[in-house]
Amino acid sequence: MRNTFLMWFVFEIVFCKSLLYSQEYLLRFKNLNHKNGLSDFRITDVLQDSNGIIWLGNKITVDRYDGERTISYVLGTNNIINQLIEDQDHNIWAATSKGLFLFNKNENVFEQFENDVLKNQNITSIMQCDDKWLYLSTQNGLLVKIYHNDSEPLKNKFQIIEPSQKIAGFIKKISKGHNNTCWLGCSNGFVYKLKNDSISSIPFNKKNSNTASINDLCEDDSNNLWVATNGNGLYKINLENNTIKHFNRDVNNNKTINNDIVLSLLPIKSDLWIGTDGGGLNLYRSDSESFSYFIQKPSTNSISDNSILSIKQGLNKNIFLGTVHGGVSIFKNKFSIQNIPPKILGFNHIDQQGSIILEDRKGNLWISAGRDGLIKYSPKTKTSKHYVDDPNNKEDLNGSIILSLYEDKSNRLWIGTFRGGLNILDLKSDKFISNYNKKLNSVFSICEDVIGNIWVAQRLGVTIYDPNINVIKELHPVSDSLLLSNGTNSIFRDINGDMWVGTINGLYRYERTKNTLKKHKYLHKDNDSLSLTNNHILSISQTKDLSILVGTYGGGLLKYNRSTDNFSRLNQLGNKGNITNGILTDNNDNIWLSTNSGLVKIDTLGNIYNFDENDGVFPFTGGAAYLDRSGKIIMAGNYGLSYFKTETLSPPEVNFKINFTSASLINKNSKNELLYTDLSEFQNNSNSWLTINNDNILFTIKYACSDPILNEEINYAYKISGLNNIWHEIGPQKSIFFSNLKPGKYTLTLKASDKNGKWSPHTTFIKIKVLPTVWESIWFKMTLLGLITLLVVIIYRWRISKIKTQKEKLKQLLDQRAKEVKNQQSKIAENKIKILEIEKKNQVLKQKKLKDELTFKTKELTNNTLRSVHKNDLLNDIKDNLKKEIRQKTISKDNLKKIISNIDDSFMLDKEWNHFYELFNQIHPSFIANLKVSCPNLNERDVKLCALILMGFTTQNMATLFGISLNSVKVARYRLRRKLNLQESESTVDFLKNLKT
Incomplete structure (x- = not known):
């Protein structure tokens, strides 16, 4: 029994290994070509954006494929699209042989990025780091980085990175690595490391004599750097120990690549997809350290061409291949089923x-x-x-x-x-x-x-x-x-x-x-x-x-x-x-x-x-x-x-997206009109409305799945708010028809399920506005409302006129009896008038008294101010006398006594400023308080200056009062205006008068 079990155990091991030895992975390819509206069979780069839209670069245009139709964008004559990327803000960039282009979503056009250095340059590669900087290389040897900001274009930045060492040739490929590192592949076969804008060489350049140009390079999840060359095969560099393994074509060895011209690479975890020039698609499996090959065959499910310029990861585990002669080939990244040819x-x-x-x-x-x-x-x-x-x-x-x-x-x-x-x-x-x-x-x-x-x-x-x-x-x-x-x-x-x-x-x-x-x-x-x-x-x-x-x-x-x-x-x-x-x-x-x-x-x-x-x-x-x-x-x-x-074959992940693609309308005149060929600006946008006229008979909107492989087996469901808001399952139908939509606002929401009935988590919506008829328009309603209002006013006035006539008749009946009452009231009114006249005389007397007091205080304030002027004159006399006394050989006691007398007079005049403030506050009680609240940065001298300006003192008086020159007064008044934050057109006096209240 034991021997029998051992025999079967050995058999199972041998059987499994023998199957694995000659296996191929069974992949089904979906191909996009001229039948799908592509402008050219040669696809230089391919990209599927975050919405599932497929962008294809070639020698003529950039093609945009939404699952239903293709829209082509011309970026100038003889302009080759070298690379396409989507940045973190979902902008689409095109690096071309004649500069850098950015897709304008609102205008639905590619626009050249305005920069004198990059204009008409051959941009060989473009890549974005985690910090949102875009790194670009040019054929003339430049390495630059730009920071693009959609909302604030003035904050866009541009910087040229100067290498610390000379780089022979030019950078053909920039690849994003781990830990905010970039890898640079050059036309001379060298590889450089870029980190923190510093470029350094790696041991690969010294250990190998590779001179073949670098077509592509990438870092996998196992800390290996893969380098694709233009004729010298493929290199694997272990970044931990710097060991290098070289893979080149060997017809007797199935553990290497089948073509030495390697054009493109795509790492997925520890595995590597390899695009060659003539050898088709190669797959390196790290678990078995072996290669599998996918070559063009007569089958419709085969890869479309054996020369692959670009390999890109898409949504829902899709991988896109841009080929030289076969358009785009797409397949699922699944290895469950193995095949013996x-x-x-x-x-x-x-x-x-x-x-x-x-x-x-x-x-x-x-x-x-x-x-x-x-x-x-x-x-x-x-x-x-x-x-x-x-x-x-x-x-x-x-x-x-x-x-x-x-x-x-x-x-x-x-x-x-x-x-x-x-x-x-x-x-x-x-x-x-x-x-x-x-x-x-x-x-x-x-x-x-x-x-x-x-x-x-x-x-x-x-x-x-x-x-x-x-x-x-x-x-x-x-x-x-x-x-x-x-x-x-x-x-x-x-x-x-x-x-x-x-x-x-x-x-x-x-x-x-x-x-x-x-x-x-x-x-x-x-x-x-x-x-x-x-x-x-x-x-x-x-x-x-x-x-x-x-x-x-x-x-x-x-x-x-x-x-x-x-x-x-x-x-x-x-x-x-x-x-x-x-x-x-x-x-x-x-x-x-x-x-x-x-x-x-x-x-x-x-x-x-x-x-x-x-x-x-x-x-x-x-x-x-x-x-x-x-x-x-x-x-x-x-x-x-x-x-x-059996445990490895699982249904595909349900993570695809759907997009509205076009809309058309048949109106009451039986005119079939294509309204929109691109609905991206309306899709999932709460602020944009797809507008149609009220004379619609049949409104049609089309949509497609973002997954080209699953597109034919997707089932759809929709609901439209404004009608019934109920989900309607419509199977694989790729368009929805609405007949005689009434004026109003609607929201059409779409979702999709796979062949197993599992719904994708992604839904999409579009807002639709049906314009009202003439009698439903706001202007018609306003006009009708105006007419009704006018009719109401006419009826109202007629009624008022009738009531007025009745009132006049009633008034005539009451006038006679009201005369007696009026006579009595007139007598009472005459007495009240007499009393009011007496009160008016009293008020006049009070106002006169107040006016006299104000006049007195104003004169007293003026006199006080003049005394202050006099004080300053005394100080000037003291100053002049002291200067004269200094010039004398002997001191005159009489002159000193005179100076002391003048100083005593000055002390007496200092008290006059306090008396000035008391009088000023009585006349203008709230001015100084309002001034300090409005302008708290004023000093005491500024407050005095404001008071004198309000009192109407001349510049000469102010100069004398403060003991300064006329120019100093002008400077003081200019500085005062700046502290008061006055414009050139504003008057200082008017501003101060407003502070009195």
């Missing part, structure tokens, strides 16, 4: 019919080859043997179209064919057994029962053989007549030993009771939802809970419940994928269906996932998938043999 298997004939697969006890794979017989493939030796029907050899395979395979306990391979009946191959001797009756009609299925008999399902029923290949019984499930064609398609043995037989006319179960078979019949009933949905049975299998699974032709998958003896529908696939050719249950109890659309996975929770050609799974046209001993699912056909581990 048909040539390695020995397929000589291309046929759309799917393959039947069987793994024998030795690990050999038996694969039907369409209309070309049977293939035996040995994963150990990677060799194959072809079994064909030679009309001149009666000892070989009889029949070229293989329908079924089965290995019995005696190490014999039972082979069912379409026209050649039953064949039996002795696997020990590798010879066909001929001493049995093999003239059967179309052998669709073969199975062994619990006692070792072989059940063979053929067109006319079931033929049962014993272990010695003797026919022991003929079963005709539908009829006992041998003349009636039953079309028996499948046979299955369940856990109880019952044999299930599927035919084109129903399902049958044969229960073994002692030595007899009891037949149970299951048919479709029109009014019974628990019966078969379809009588045409293709496949039968069993679940972990021992329930029977039944695959039908057009009726989907059914589950037979033993306890209730009825059927339930498992998968709801609509009209797609309802032809179930095979049923598998993997080691994790997931159910896998081989259908006409690909593989369908039903997990243990009942979730349904579809895998089709976009996932590397082709439709099963006659064949079915096979589950091998190691738990891998194997599929085969004209594409070769594909296999995958």
Whole structure:
């Protein structure tokens, strides 16, 4: 037992390694070319922006592809687009052979970036760092960086980076590294490191004699720097220990690149996608340190060209390839399904019919080859043997179209064919057994029962053989007549030993009771939802809970419940994928269906996932998938043999975006008008309205998915606020029609789901405004309101006039009786007037008294001020006398006494300033307080100056009062105006008068 286990363990290791050795990854490419409106087949660079729009650079234009149509932008004549990037503010930049261009979203045009240094320069590369600086290199050797600010253009910055050491040649490529580092690849084959605007050389330049120009370079997640050269292959530089590994073309080594001209690189984690010039797309897998190659083939799913100028990562795990002659190729970055090409298997004939697969006890794979017989493939030796029907050899395979395979306990391979009946191959001797009756009609299925008999399902029923290949019984499930064609398609043995037989006319179960078979019949009933949905049975299998699974032709998958003896529908696939050719249950109890659309996975929770050609799974046209001993699912056909581990094949991430693309209108004059060919300015913009007229009959708006690969299998739903605000699912329809939209404002919101019904988290909306009719317009409503208002005014005035007439009549009646009252009132009024006249005289007297007091205080204030002037005159006299006394040889006591007398007079005059303030505050009580609040920065001298200006003193008086010159007074007044913050047109006196109140 131990030896047997060890043998199988070694077999599994050898089997897996041998498959991996010759494998290819099965990728499906979607190609964009002139059929999609591209201006040129040569794509110099490709970019998918954050909204999913695809931008394509070539030698003529920049093309913008939104999933529905292409818009081309001309950036001047003979201007080659070298590189396209989207910055952190979602601006699109184009580095060209004639300068730098920026896309203006509002004007829908590319505009040249205004800079004298960069104008008409050949911008070889452009890249943005985390700090939002854009780094650019030019063919004339410049390395510059710019800082662009949309909202504040005046803050844009420009700086030339001067290298500390001379760089031979020019920088062809700038690549962003880790830790805010940039890598510079030069035309002379050297590589430099740029950090903090400092350029330094790396050991690669000294350790290698590479002189080939650097086309591209990148840093992966494993701290490796990859360098692509123009003729010297590919270099991998380990940045930790500076070791270098060189990959160049070697036809005898599959662990290197297949072309020495490497044009483009794209690292994803530790793996590397490599674009070559003529060698197609190369993939380096770090886990196996091996290369895979994807070369152009006649298939429509192949890469479009073998020369790849650009590789870019897009949304939703898409990778975009810009090619020299084939436009753009797009594929999903998924490696779940591996493939052995048909040539390695020995397929000589291309046929759309799917393959039947069987793994024998030795690990050999038996694969039907369409209309070309049977293939035996040995994963150990990677060799194959072809079994064909030679009309001149009666000892070989009889029949070229293989329908079924089965290995019995005696190490014999039972082979069912379409026209050649039953064949039996002795696997020990590798010879066909001929001493049995093999003239059967179309052998669709073969199975062994619990006692070792072989059940063979053929067109006319079931033929049962014993272990010695003797026919022991003929079963005709539908009829006992041998003349009636039953079309028996499948046979299955369940856990109880019952044999299930599927035919084109129903399902049958044969229960073994002692030595007899009891037949149970299951048919479709029109009014019974628990019966078969379809009588045409293709496949039968069993679940972990021992329930029977039944695959039908057009009726989907059914589950037979033993306890209730009825059927339930498992998968709801609509009209797609309802032809179930095979049923598998993997080691994790997931159910896998081989259908006409690909593989369908039903997990243990009942979730349904579809895998089709976009996932590397082709439709099963006659064949079915096979589950091998190691738990891998194997599929085969004209594409070769594909296999995958069940846990690795998962549905694609639902993260695609959708965009509104165009809008059109049919009005009441039956005029079909294309309103907008680009809706990007309206999309997801709350401030922009798509405006249409009120005479619309049919308004159409189109949209598309941003994922070109999934675009054809996306289902959409929309809701429009202003109508019903309810989600409407519309399937794969790529346009929405609205008829006779009423005037108003609407918001159309769109979402999309993948083929598995899973909705993308991204939604998009657009605001629509339908203009009102004339009678619904605001001007019409205002005019109508004005007319109604005028009518109301006329009626109102008429009513007022009538009331006035009535009042006049009433007044005449009351006038006579009111005269007496008026006489009495007049007398009272005369008395009141007399009293008011007396009060008026008193007020006049009070005002005169106040005016006299004000005049007195004003005169007193003036006198006080004049005394201050006099004081300053005294001080000047003191000053003059002191100067004279100094000049005298002897001091005159009389003069000193005179000076002392003048000083005493000056002290007396100092007190006059305090008296001046008291009088000034009585006349202008709030002026000084208001002045200090309004201008707190004024000193005491400034306050005095303001008071004198308000009092109307002349400049001469002020000069005398302050003891300064006339010019000093003018300077003081000028400085005062600046402290008061007065404009040239404002008057100082007017400003001070306003502070009095």
